[in-house]
Amino acid sequence: MKHSFAKHVGWRAFTAAVTLAAAPAISFAGDGTAPADGRIAYVTTDMYWGVYQTADGKAECPDGLNKYGPREVFAKLYPKGGTEIDTHLAREALKYYPEDSKDNFPMPEARGPIAIGLNLDGKLGPNDFTSPTGEKGIDNALYRVIGCSPQFRGPEGQFRLFGNRLVRQLTYNRSMIELSGVDSLRNDDSVQVTILRGLDPLLTDAGGDKIMPGGTQRVDNRFSKRFYKQLKGRIVNGVLETEASDVTWPWAVFFGNTNEYRFRGMQFRLQLTEDGRAEGLMAGYADVDTFYRTVMGWSTHHLSYGQLDPSGFWRKLWQHADGYPDESGKMTAISSAVNIYMVQVYLDRGEPNIAVSQSR
Amino acid sequence: MRNYIYSAFLGVAAAGHAFAASAPVAAKEEYVRAPMPAGIQVIVTELEGPVFADANGKTLYKWPYQSLRGGYVGDEKGRSTCTSKVTTTSEGLFSPYPPGLVLPHLDTRPSCAAMWPPVTAPEDAKPVDRWTVITRPDGSKQWAYDGQALYTSVLDRQPGDVLGGTNRDQLRQMAGRYPVGPQPKIPPGFSVVTTFNGRLLVNADGYSVYASDQDGPNKSNCRATCEETWKPMLAPALAKSDGEWTIVERAPGVRQWAFRKQPLYTYNRDTSLYSQQGSDVPGWHNVYTQQVGPLPKPFQLIDTQKGVAVADANGKAVYAYLCSDDSLDQLSCDYPGSPPEYRIAICGGGDVDRCLKKWPYVVADANARSDNRLWSVIEIEPRSGRLATPGEAGALRVWAYRGNPLYTYADDVEPGDVRGDQVGEMYGQRNGFTVLWVRDDFSHSET
Numbered sequence: 001m002k003h004s005f006a007k008h009v010g011w012r013a014f015t016a017a018v019t020l021a022a023a024p025a026i027s028f029a030g031d032g033t034a035p036a037d038g039r040i041a042y043v044t045t046d047m048y049w050g051v052y053q054t055a056d057g058k059a060e061c062p063d064g065l066n067k068y069g070p071r072e073v074f075a076k077l078y079p080k081g082g083t084e085i086d087t088h089l090a091r092e093a094l095k096y097y098p099e100d101s102k103d104n105f106p107m108p109e110a111r112g113p114i115a116i117g118l119n120l121d122g123k124l125g126p127n128d129f130t131s132p133t134g135e136k137g138i139d140n141a142l143y144r145v146i147g148c149s150p151q152f153r154g155p156e157g158q159f160r161l162f163g164n165r166l167v168r169q170l171t172y173n174r175s176m177i178e179l180s181g182v183d184s185l186r187n188d189d190s191v192q193v194t195i196l197r198g199l200d201p202l203l204t205d206a207g208g209d210k211i212m213p214g215g216t217q218r219v220d221n222r223f224s225k226r227f228y229k230q231l232k233g234r235i236v237n238g239v240l241e242t243e244a245s246d247v248t249w250p251w252a253v254f255f256g257n258t259n260e261y262r263f264r265g266m267q268f269r270l271q272l273t274e275d276g277r278a279e280g281l282m283a284g285y286a287d288v289d290t291f292y293r294t295v296m297g298w299s300t301h302h303l304s305y306g307q308l309d310p311s312g313f314w315r316k317l318w319q320h321a322d323g324y325p326d327e328s329g330k331m332t333a334i335s336s337a338v339n340i341y342m343v344q345v346y347l348d349r350g351e352p353n354i355a356v357s358q359s360r
Numbered sequence: 361m362r363n364y365i366y367s368a369f370l371g372v373a374a375a376g377h378a379f380a381a382s383a384p385v386a387a388k389e390e391y392v393r394a395p396m397p398a399g400i401q402v403i404v405t406e407l408e409g410p411v412f413a414d415a416n417g418k419t420l421y422k423w424p425y426q427s428l429r430g431g432y433v434g435d436e437k438g439r440s441t442c443t444s445k446v447t448t449t450s451e452g453l454f455s456p457y458p459p460g461l462v463l464p465h466l467d468t469r470p471s472c473a474a475m476w477p478p479v480t481a482p483e484d485a486k487p488v489d490r491w492t493v494i495t496r497p498d499g500s501k502q503w504a505y506d507g508q509a510l511y512t513s514v515l516d517r518q519p520g521d522v523l524g525g526t527n528r529d530q531l532r533q534m535a536g537r538y539p540v541g542p543q544p545k546i547p548p549g550f551s552v553v554t555t556f557n558g559r560l561l562v563n564a565d566g567y568s569v570y571a572s573d574q575d576g577p578n579k580s581n582c583r584a585t586c587e588e589t590w591k592p593m594l595a596p597a598l599a600k601s602d603g604e605w606t607i608v609e610r611a612p613g614v615r616q617w618a619f620r621k622q623p624l625y626t627y628n629r630d631t632s633l634y635s636q637q638g639s640d641v642p643g644w645h646n647v648y649t650q651q652v653g654p655l656p657k658p659f660q661l662i663d664t665q666k667g668v669a670v671a672d673a674n675g676k677a678v679y680a681y682l683c684s685d686d687s688l689d690q691l692s693c694d695y696p697g698s699p700p701e702y703r704i705a706i707c708g709g710g711d712v713d714r715c716l717k718k719w720p721y722v723v724a725d726a727n728a729r730s731d732n733r734l735w736s737v738i739e740i741e742p743r744s745g746r747l748a749t750p751g752e753a754g755a756l757r758v759w760a761y762r763g764n765p766l767y768t769y770a771d772d773v774e775p776g777d778v779r780g781d782q783v784g785e786m787y788g789q790r791n792g793f794t795v796l797w798v799r800d801d802f803s804h805s806e807t
Contacts (some may be wrong), residue, residue, distance in 0.1 A: 069456075070456045071455070071456035074456060074457065074458070081458065081460050081461055081462075082461060082462065083461060083462040083463075083464070084450055084461045084462060084463055084464055084685075084686070084701075085464055085701045085705075087457070087461055088450070088457045088461055088686070089701060089702060089705035089710070090705070090710065091457075092705055092706065092784075092785055092791070093705040093706065093708075093709040093710050094709070096706060096707075096709060096783065097708075097709030097711075097714070100709050170802065171631070171632070171801075171802055172665075172666065172802035199631065199637075199801070200631055201631060218629070220801075222640075222663060223663055223664065223665055223666065223667060223801060224665065225663075225776075226665055226774075226776060227665070250665065252802070254787060256666070256800060256802055256803025257781065257782045257787055258664070258665055258666050258778050258779075258781045258782070260665065293779065297782060297787075299785065299786045299787055300456060300785065300786075301429055301454060301455045301456060301786065304455060304456040350629075
């Protein structure tokens, strides 16, 4: 079927994957690709967890999609109702103490050979995937956990739909990267990448929906220190690649919460395009404890839309954790990938850092 | 389980002992004087500003009709749904939980009207200005303001208490009750919102209004490049000075509002509502119609990833607990003496010991005192959270804000951590914990 592969993975992810694969074919006009002062910045416009999908889901989810979310579990466990304390509050309690759960409702895992992501450990392991473009050794154990969860699948899963929409809407999520020391946006073996956070709305086209390059963002010097990071990187045939580093990344949802993800060994691989965009992957080992907390930052109401039951999800995360063992050998992080899209932006560094709380 | 209305009474009494003499109040918010029914008065409160109160000084509240995920609750205009009937089962107003679940402690559960006594009106009461009289389901008469039935709260004990609810965004209960007051005395084009720091002056769109130290009394020194960043709040040609509000003539025919002799501006770089970002610029300040007193010792302010939060002596973020139940009455479950099972489910998974470890109370030392009534020291029985009886063994002295205990979160380990923020149902606003935010640069920033 024509464009069937694109339909499987979704158009945007397909475009990004193909762009990355075809990187050598892309060239910047002439040799004058160095940005002014060797600096160029990009602001995040879209993000969603890397979930490889086929049209009917049967290839990656032969057991079907997950059916047991909070609503379904409740109906199974308490068909005759009960007291608030023994039912409703008991289920909410498990969200924060999932280890107390005695449930064992089925939660299908994603299978198949293909997943979105990067080879994080530089090895070809038995549990590794192949990328949609054929790269071997892809580490994305998180995909096994979320790949068959309606909550994370496109286009209407809550984490895909709202999670992405709120990247645009909330300035809390205004993550940016600035590249400095850039001699060429096509090939440069040493650039510095700084992760920052902005304070302003995104620049849109006249329709108000499409995010345009060329906007301006004030840099937040005060409240974003935990997100600030400097990485070493290089540009190869227009693709930015960074070293692996531990990064905390803001990704809030409704009601102005303070959600964040912590990645161990996070690295970018982003295609820099001539029209001022940076698109590709942010991949690393997501700290399991933080990941679970952040997912639980969504209300049970919203988790119910995608049949995501907290305690079952918690068990699967720890079961598939595959990186950063603690002293006892227990894995504390899980390999993962995020599809990320950015547009070029000018930075307004504004006032100097404010050291003293001025809150009145 | 002790009757929790009774516990609430004890609570305020205990808290009262910890109040120091009121600190001198610098300025209070002026309000529009309008006709009121006999027996109704206005009290200017510390946080909410001017509120209506009954003859005994008890604050008046409304319960507006509001949408929740599973239906509507509250009073439509012109009628009261808060009655003397005790509800026994949940209403299923928050998915995914169905209706019909048996509510806790039915033996002592109060009715809506017991928690929220209606403000009764004489049989022959007549409407006054925006005050009207409605007929309750039992045939009695009740005062309404702007059509909303009015109530007092059993949690309020002293004139000026506003413990039944708040208009402050962050600590508003979902489908809760809110204090009702007269209009602030401000010109058209301005508004006032309740914030942690006090009553913040904003423009009609919600953007903050600022004043500069560089200006003189009723004199603006913001010219040229200054005006590129700070936009004067212009007054219409027909506007006249009135009380605290005066008009500064910037140029012939160009008139600027001043409040308490300070020329007023908006900040061109503000992109979010109720912003405090302009106050980061040296010499510039947000403007309040009235401010709350200083934080009591040992509390301090810390920077976090979202803004400024209140922290304890060790720099750990401080949390309040909010709860309302899933009944048609939407009764609070977050004050000392209310059913503790809601909180213990969230903080300890039903285990009190885990609760005490994971969400410890902010303990007050023997000399702890507050100079204002927003903050107090109360004695509680720590396992249930109810107020302790005088001399009760094992009682704990803890800090409270607006009458309810405060907590820290054990998993906050790094400076600026707020990992417990919004832990609980529906982003912590339904049955959960929320940081005491002083400044939030991101919540009102949706574009």
